[in-house]
Amino acid sequence: MDQTHTRARLMNPERDNPTEVLLALDQELDHEIELVLYGRAAICLGFDNVPSECGTTQDVDGIIRLSQLPGLMADETFWDALERTNLALEPKGLYITHLFSADQVFLRPDWEQYLVPLTRPPTRWLRLFRPHPVDLTLTKMMRGNDPQDMEDIAFLARQEGLTPEAMEVAFANVRMPDVQELRDAFERALPVVRDILRLRGY
Numbered sequence: 055m056d057q058t059h060t061r062a063r064l065m066n067p068e069r070d071n072p073t074e075v076l077l078a079l080d081q082e083l084d085h086e087i088e089l090v091l092y093g094r095a096a097i098c099l100g101f102d103n104v105p106s107e108c109g110t111t112q113d114v115d116g117i118i119r120l121s122q123l124p125g126l127m128a129d130e131t132f133w134d135a136l137e138r139t140n141l142a143l144e145p146k147g148l149y150i151t152h153l154f155s156a157d158q159v160f161l162r163p164d165w166e167q168y169l170v171p172l173t174r175p176p177t178r179w180l181r182l183f184r185p186h187p188v189d190l191t192l193t194k195m196m197r198g199n200d201p202q203d204m205e206d207i208a209f210l211a212r213q214e215g216l217t218p219e220a221m222e223v224a225f226a227n228v229r230m231p232d233v234q235e236l237r238d239a240f241e242r243a244l245p246v247v248r249d250i251l252r253l254r255g256y
Contacts, residue, residue: 070109072098073175075139075148076182082135083179087126090117090169090183092159092193093152097206099174100184101213105205115152117185119166123155160192160230160240161185187214188224191247198242207247211255218251 069077072095091099093115098108118126126132140149156165168186185193187210194203194210210216225244230236 070098071111071148072109072114074146075114075143075150076177076180077175078143079135079139079150080177080180082138084131084135086179086181087129087132088119088122088181088183089153090119090185091115091172092117092185092190094206096184096190097209099172099182100170101209103213105209108206112147112149113152114150116150116154117159117161118153118155120156157229158231160196160228160236161189162192162224162227163229165189187216188220191216191221192224192228195240195243195247196236198239199246200243203243204246204250208250208255211250213255215254216251218248221247221251 072091075095076099091114093113094108094111095114097104098111136150140151143149162168165185168189169183170186172182172184184190191207191210194207197203228240230240
């Protein structure tokens with residue numbers, strides 16, 4: 055293949071939606087910000103051989119570490135940059151709206167020890183991470199047995215070899231908000247996720 059053509063293709067890849075959102079935010083920033091992605095954006099950017107539909111998700115969801123929360127909440131420059139990003143992307147239907155503190159999300163107590171840095175997309179100011187697949191699976195149970203979330207868990211089970219044994223430990227120790235609706239969602243998801251794990255995602 056012609057090297058010039060190859061170079062051009064690598065420099066101008068077809069962007070997935072999470073990449074477009076994050077690069078737009080990065081351009082609005084003027085200082086370093088750490089974000090932990092979850093949801094389909096984390097799957098799209100954090101794993102190989104992902105289903106194509108993960109790249110078409112219209113939003114980017116993030117988790118704010120509790121140690122980071124006071125500083126980020128007081129960082130008006132960040133929130134202004136976020137607002138400008140959402141306004142610029144509104145015509146395309148893309149946005150960042152769901153930034154939750156870690157105590158609002160289903161996670162293991164020690165989830166931060168297993169964070170994985172993301173190398174995509176290349177950014178100047180954003181430092182991006184994703185949770186471990188075990189923790190991503192837990193976050194995917196917050197909407198009960200939602201079909202899309204169950205598909206994503208099946209992908210993680212196949213791709214990462216999640217075992218029932220590892221997940222049972224996580225189920226027993228999951229930290230979740232004291233909200234009955236979320237506890238009910240977890241219970242609805244549990245038998246479906248166990249079946250997915252038993253079948254290794256197939």
